Amino acid sequence: QVQLVESGGGFMQAGGSLRLSCAASGSTFSSFAMGWFRQAPGKEREFVAYISWNGVNRYYADSVKGRFTVSRDNAKNTVYLQMNSLKPGDTAVYSCAARRRGYSDSSDDYDYWGQGTQVAVSS
Numbered sequence: 001q002v003q004l005v006e007s008g009g010g011f012m013q014a015g016g017s018l019r020l021s022c023a024a025s026g027s028t029f030s031s032f033a034m035g036w037f038r039q040a041p042g043k044e045r046e047f048v049a050y051i052s053w054n055g056v057n058r059y060y061a062d063s064v065k066g067r068f069t070v071s072r073d074n075a076k077n078t079v080y081l082q083m084n085s086l087k088p089g090d091t092a093v094y095s096c097a098a099r100r101r102g103y104s105d106s107s108d109d110y111d112y113w114g115q116g117t118q119v120a121v122s123s
Contacts, residue, residue, distance in 0.1 A: 013086075089121075
């Protein structure tokens with residue numbers, strides 16, 4: 001089992017940057033692949049980014065490709081989401097999630113979730 005806690009959300013003007021962190025505790029962090037998801041008000045949760053257990057494989061939603069970068073530091077039990085060139089459409093609650101298997105962009109396939117951190121981008 002693994003516990004996840006996100007941080008780094010906040011308010012930002014369009015064009016700005018934020019870096020989200022997701023700190024893990026409990027089980028062996030390096031055995032988990034990690035995903036970032038987001039949910040805007042009135043919308044379904046959507047996939048944002050994925051990173052494999054060793055950081056080699058990374059995938060992004062088309063809407064964030066080229067602007068967001070996912071990374072991880074297994075020594076620090078932390079995964080990051082660097083968000084650049086933010087847009088008002090990026091406003092959402094961002095959550096990290098863990099799974100023991102490979103790539104998936106479906107939230108149903110992730111076993112452990114953090115509580116989420118709010119990101120709000122103004123125009």
